[in-house]
Amino acid sequence: MASSEPLSGTSLHGIVPPLVTPLCGRDKLDHEGLSRLIEHVISGGVSGLFILGTTGEAPSLSYRLRRELISRVTDQVEHRVPVLVGITDTSFVESVELAKHAADAQADAVVLTTPYYFPAGQTELTAYVRNIVPELPLPLVLYNMPQLTKVWFEIDTVKQLADIDTIVGIKDSSGDMEYFGKLCDLKSIRPDWSVMIGPETKLAEAMSLGGDGGVAGGANVLPKLFVDHYKANKVTDAEQVAKTHAMILEFHQVYDVGKYASRHIKATKCALSLLGICQDIPADPFHCFREPERRKVADVLRTLGVLPAESVV
Numbered sequence: 001m002a003s004s005e006p007l008s009g010t011s012l013h014g015i016v017p018p019l020v021t022p023l024c025g026r027d028k029l030d031h032e033g034l035s036r037l038i039e040h041v042i043s044g045g046v047s048g049l050f051i052l053g054t055t056g057e058a059p060s061l062s063y064r065l066r067r068e069l070i071s072r073v074t075d076q077v078e079h080r081v082p083v084l085v086g087i088t089d090t091s092f093v094e095s096v097e098l099a100k101h102a103a104d105a106q107a108d109a110v111v112l113t114t115p116y117y118f119p120a121g122q123t124e125l126t127a128y129v130r131n132i133v134p135e136l137p138l139p140l141v142l143y144n145m146p147q148l149t150k151v152w153f154e155i156d157t158v159k160q161l162a163d164i165d166t167i168v169g170i171k172d173s174s175g176d177m178e179y180f181g182k183l184c185d186l187k188s189i190r191p192d193w194s195v196m197i198g199p200e201t202k203l204a205e206a207m208s209l210g211g212d213g214g215v216a217g218g219a220n221v222l223p224k225l226f227v228d229h230y231k232a233n234k235v236t237d238a239e240q241v242a243k244t245h246a247m248i249l250e251f252h253q254v255y256d257v258g259k260y261a262s263r264h265i266k267a268t269k270c271a272l273s274l275l276g277i278c279q280d281i282p283a284d285p286f287h288c289f290r291e292p293e294r295r296k297v298a299d300v301l302r303t304l305g306v307l308p309a310e311s312v313v
Contacts, residue, residue, distance in 0.1 A: 007082050007108040007139050012169055012194035013212040014047030015226045016084065017219035018055040020269055021069060022278035027062050029069060033278025037220065038076050040277055044223025047213065049077065050111060052086035052098075054145060054173070055217045057265060059116075060283035063094065067101050074105040082108035084141060090117050092128070096135045103137035109168065110136055113143035114151040122157045133164055142170040144179075145198075155182045162189045171215050173198025177205055184210035200226065201252055204241055207233045217264065218251050221271045222306065225251070250304055257296045262286045270297045274307055 019041070022033035041049065051073050052058035052066055061069075074083050085102040087095045087110045099110045112132070114125055133140060142161070146152045153170070161167060170193070172180050180202075183195045187210065197206035200216035203226075207213075219226040225247055232240035254267040265282055270289045273280035274297060280288045289297065294313045301307035 007084075007168060012048065012082065012084075012109075012141070012196070015045075015213055015219050015223065015230050016048040016050050016082075016196065016215050017041050017046055017223060017226075018050045018053040018215050018217055019073070020217075020220050020265070020272065020278070021051070021056045021058075021061060021065075021283070022269075022272075023281040023283060024279055025281065026284060027065055029065060029072070030279050030281075031072070033272075034069075034072060035076060036277045037272065038073065041219065041223045042077070042080055044219070045227040046081060046219060046223050048082040048084060048108075049073065050084040050086070050171075050215055053111065053143070053215070054148065055220070055265060055268060056086065057283045058086050058088065060286075063098070066098060070098075070102050070107060071105045074102075074107050079106070084109045084111050085138075086111045086113075086143070087136075088113045088115070088143070090115055092132060095132065099136045099138060107138065109139040109141055111141045111143050111171065113145045114149045114153065116149040116151075119149075119151050122154050125151065125153070126157050126160055129161055129167075130164070133166055136166070139166050139168045140164075141168060141194075141196075144170060144172045144174055146174055152179075155179065155186075158183065159186060159189065162186060162193075168192070169194030169196065169212075171196040171198060173215075175199045175202065177202065177209065180206055180211065181209045201245075201248060203229060203248075204233050204245060217268055218248065220268055221275065221301075222247075222251060222304070247304060251300060254297045254300050257293050258289060260286075266293075267297055270294055271301060274298050274301060274311070274313065 022030035024030040087098045089095045194212045203214040229244035269280040
């Protein structure tokens with residue numbers, strides 16, 4: 001087992017999949033599926049795991065299950081890669097309590113986006129982060145997810161928070177590349193920070209702007225593809241960048257299956273179930289894909305050569 005060093009921005013880079021939460025029923029963790037998923041992504045060369053994020057359906061999970069997930073993931077990973085734990089909640093106290101459990105389980109960092117439901121103003125948001133940081137026993141990664149929280153970490157706010165040593169970076173899922181570039185510019189203040197991109201098709205552009213890698217949901221399914229894409233961008237191998245980017249765009253078609261916003265999570269879990277890694281049950285109120293949708297996801301995986309033509313859907 002490798003020794004665990006304190007996580008810093010400079011050690012957070014590459015591909016860090018936002019792990020799905022494998023379920024086998026309501027409030028029941030799919031233990032075997034989780035174990036296979038962890039080994040699948042680690043063997044694919046990822047640089048860390050991010051649990052209890054958006055792809056992990058964190059807001060839909062009970063606090064009991066969130067704690068069970070944290071403990072099981074950290075126990076199995078055994079410091080082979082950093083484990084980042086999402087602690088975002090509508091309750092300040094619950095975020096802190098989950099962070100304490102993550103520290104007790106020997107996770108490496110916590111991840112916090114803007115509190116949702118009641119939208120905070122930027123002055124309130126700045127005070128919120130300053131108030132919560134002293135309560136957190138682990139390094140903190142900020143998470144900009146305005147599509148779902150309805151509130152941005154505006155650039156001036158992030159700049160004000162740059163004087164907090166225990167904040168080690170930020171993940172941006174806005175898809176606004178001008179904003180992402182401004183986040184990267186803040187490295188002039190905090191050169192130790194890591195700036196990670198969420199939307200997986202924008203990894204090449206993000207790295208060209210100074211980004212350090214991606215938190216790519218598709219890396220649950222095809223970790224090596226995303227790692228190869230990151231490495232090709234890192235060494236500026238234009239041919240390999242183009243090849244891997246084209247494959248990522250091909251995979252991205254699974255997110256067009258289905259008609260609801262939940263299709264991103266459904267498609268990812270569906271693909272994992274087709275590969276025999278874990279079950280495809282989402283948390284309530286969502287339903288898994290039915291046979292017509294599963295066939296469409298399977299067709300994409302067959303085109304990519306990761307699912308045998310004769311496999312049963």
